[in-house]
Amino acid sequence: MFKISSPAFSEGQLIPEKYTCDGENAIPPLVFENIPAGVKSLAIIVSDPDSPSGNFTHWTIWNINPDIEQIKEGAVPTGAVEGLNDAKTMGYFGPCPYKGEHRYVFSVYALDKNLV
Numbered sequence: 757m758f759k760i761s762s763p764a765f766s767e768g769q770l771i772p773e774k775y776t777c778d779g780e781n782a783i784p785p786l787v788f789e790n791i792p793a794g795v796k797s798l799a800i801i802v803s804d805p806d807s808p809s810g811n812f813t814h815w816t817i818w819n820i821n822p823d824i825e826q827i828k829e830g831a832v833p834t835g836a837v838e839g840l841n842d843a844k845t846m847g848y849f850g851p852c853p854y855k856g857e858h859r860y861v862f863s864v865y866a867l868d869k870n871l872v
Contacts, residue, residue, distance in 0.1 A: 759789045760800070760864040764829070771860060777852035783815075785829040788822075788864065795822040795866040804851065806858035813841050814860070815848045819870045837871075 764784045765771050773779035788798065799818035805811050816839035817832065824833055832838060832847070843849040851860050 757790055758792055758864070758866060760862055761787050761789070762862075763787065770857075771851050776850040779850070780830075781848070781850040782830045783827065783832070783848045786827040786862070788825055791822050792866050794868070797867045797870045798822055799865040799867060799871070801861075801863045801865075802848075803861050803863070804853070804858050805861060806853075806856075808854060809842075814843075814851065815841055817848075818867075822866070 761767070762784050764775065771784070775782050775784040786800070791798070797818065798820035800815065800820070801813060802815040803811050803813050817836050818839070820827075820833050820836045827833055838847040840846055841849045851858065
């Protein structure tokens with residue numbers, strides 16, 4: 757099964773402060789497993805479905821080379837493109853819950869081409 761994980765935190769655990777707006781707002785390290793054959797690029801969307809304003813997008817990044825096995829902490833892979841997040845800034849905007857605990861969903865997509 758194709759999957760994304762982080763050595764900095766496990767599914768269901770709190771995201772360390774370093775990767776939030778209260779910390780360094782650093783991109784967390786990410787690891788890809790079982791990338792399907794024939795994939796031309798990867799895309800990631802990080803969202804907060806518990807945001808009071810609706811599903812808040814914290815990060816969009818695409819055209820990630822599928823030959824990489826990981827994204828290093830704080831790094832944008834060479835050739836990858838970051839988009840506008842819902843904080844109206846380009847790139848990663850770390851979790852920043854207004855109230856209480858929120859879930860953050862890291863979705864990875866295996867694409868058959870690079871996006872324009």
